[in-house]
Amino acid sequence: MRYSAFQVLKNALTGNTGWKPVWRNPEPKKAYDVVIVGGGGHGLATAYYLAKTYGVQNIAVLEKGYLGGGNVGRNTTVVRANYLLDGNLEFYSKSLEMWETLSQELNYNVMLSQRGVLMLGHSDGQMEALARRGNANLATGDDAVLMGLDELRAFTPYLDFDNGRFPVKGGLLQRTGGTARHDAVAWGYARGADLHGVDLIQNCEVTGFRIENGAIKGVETSRGYIGAGKVGMAVAGRSSQLAEMAGMRLPIESHVLQAFVTEGLKPLINTVISFGMGHFYISQSDKGGLVYGGDIDGYNSYSQRGNLPMVEHVAEAGMALMPMLGRARQLRSWGGIMDMSMDGAPIIDTTPVDGLFLNGGWCYGGFKATPASGAAFAHLMATGQHADYAAKFRLNRFETGHLLDDEGTGPRPNRH
């Protein structure tokens, strides 16, 4: 069914009895031309573009839990294209461009809200770094506005500008950045893939690969063996574990990132704000909850729940930036396991195994990356060529020295 205002009206008048399940729940077939492992944003988007853009038929997405139960449904939904280095710049630029028409593309409202993304500066040095970043964004064709104190006081009057330790000096605003509804992205891509004939198979964990003479033959799963011509790995925080089943060791550590939400409040925060001191960022959801987060806990973790020191740190950073936060009640906190790559940038590449492809290492940036990542991974799997906007996300860059270390912190995942 195509969603439209007409359908909404018609169903309103007929007791909402006309809505059908959004995707099928098929039994796995014996074999597929392409198997995508992982039913998160990236896996679903990849399957969608493979079917839609490249006309690949006979595709399955295998998800060990339920669709969208991973990081795609756990993130804080920030979408932006204000990175610093070539490689990241053109990729996130492409992704933001795709976001702008994604609801129309999928016929599914992903609730993209371009309310702006503001990065604050607290010292002269930081303001210079923001100016440099803004110039890089402008040169890529994205927008950037360097804001002085007066402008900023008018735009976000509720910040603690004169904080004794971290006074606010200015900020860099990207007006086209903002937020989107994370679940809708997973559901929209899932529905689109299903409509193009992709089998979405839930509760199906990949437990091994069948590899013969260096080429992929299929996957062992909790629901039996499934043959495959090509296999794409898109399992977010589990990339190392999955790749190990194919004998690979990746430049990745798995870390937990936490997020927090308060009770619903009246409209208060008009943009997405990131504090330049200590990692803290905040926005307000359409339901009114203040959504915020900080850094990863700082040491490897596969526990899908964070520890208390980071809860305290995030609360302190939030209070330093916006003292009124202390009046809001925090309702929930949760965590997600992320691939933290050694340079902080992702990997979309072939592997030493013929027909086995890798999409991983997304760190903090994987939600905003979803459309371009799916499109680039589908392009690579269908044509064997790297999409030009994702050509630098190579696995061998760690060997050749072409690192994409946007933060300039070296091979320390907990510093990115």
Next chain:
Amino acid sequence: MRITCPHCGERDSREFDYLGAASLLERPENPAAFTDYIYSRENSAGDNAELWQHSMGCRAWLYVVRNVTTHDIKQVRLAREART
């Protein structure tokens, strides 16, 4: 999470800084092995041998074996003794 420093006793994890996998102690002789040494990681979901520094205490570097799913600390030694 609390870590028992061999010098200072059981302390809050916030007194410690995390560096990464303890395999960093095994610096290779062969330059060709360096990419792997610097960038590749085991990253399993079980016990992980890693390096922590008691930076807000005695500043000693520690070799810690920790379960990365439950955060149980299985072993703490001075890194210089673990190196042998």
